[in-house]
Amino acid sequence: MQLLARLPGLGPRSSRKAVLALLKRRNDLLLPLADALQQAIVKIAECPQCGNLDTVSPCSVCADPRRDASLIVVVEEVGDLWALERASVVSAHYHVLGGHLSPLDGIGPEQLNIAKLVTRAKSPDVKEILLALNATVEGQSTAHYISDLLQGTDVTVSRLAQGVPIGGELDYLDDGTLAAAFKARRKL
Numbered sequence: 529m530q531l532l533a534r535l536p537g538l539g540p541r542s543s544r545k546a547v548l549a550l551l552k553r554r555n556d557l558l559l560p561l562a563d564a565l566q567q568a569i570v571k572i573a574e575c576p577q578c579g580n581l582d583t584v585s586p587c588s589v590c591a592d593p594r595r596d597a598s599l600i601v602v603v604e605e606v607g608d609l610w611a612l613e614r615a616s617v618v619s620a621h622y623h624v625l626g627g628h629l630s631p632l633d634g635i636g637p638e639q640l641n642i643a644k645l646v647t648r649a650k651s652p653d654v655k656e657i658l659l660a661l662n663a664t665v666e667g668q669s670t671a672h673y674i675s676d677l678l679q680g681t682d683v684t685v686s687r688l689a690q691g692v693p694i695g696g697e698l699d700y701l702d703d704g705t706l707a708a709a710f711k712a713r714r715k716l
């Protein structure tokens with residue numbers, strides 16, 4: 529229970545519930561979970577190229593020849609990569625930073641997977657770096673930092689659009705989102 533409570537999104541209450549469920553369902557939940565965790569320890573590793581997590585190295589995304597090798601989509605965490613893959617909006621390569629710049633928490637460029645991104649950006653195959661970072665202050669300052677770093681290279685640096693979400697009603701949007709949508713308006 530103490531270990532589970534350390535996981536994000538699981539406080540002491542929900543970890544107690546989870547443990548009770550596991551103990552009650554020994555055969556169909558506890559044993560398969562223990563086995564899956566054991567396998568994860570042995571098999572899952574960080575991809576040396578992009579920072580994704582996979583059972584093969586380089587990861588199945590990096591090794592996929594059907595993907596557009598001219599575009600690298602930069603994300604903060606592996607979860608963001610999974611989100612983009614689930615939405616299947618892009619068939620390109622990725623680069624996982626492992627977080628965002630946060631000087632107050634002691635996270636500078638050296639703590640993130642940035643140096644390798646610059647190396648990858650210099651490859652002749654790569655034409656565009658899309659900074660798909662979170663629309664937070666930290667995410668956007670990380671994007672600016674990387675964009676500055678890539679100034680001297682031949683790649684086009686782009687970022688995700690910001691503004692009105694699909695199905696969003698203007699009345700419900702926060703001021704920041706409305707302002708971003710205004711700034712990013714397009715001709716019809």
Ligand SMILES: [Zn+2]
Pocket residue numbers: 575576577578579580586587588589590591
């Ligand atoms: Zn990879």
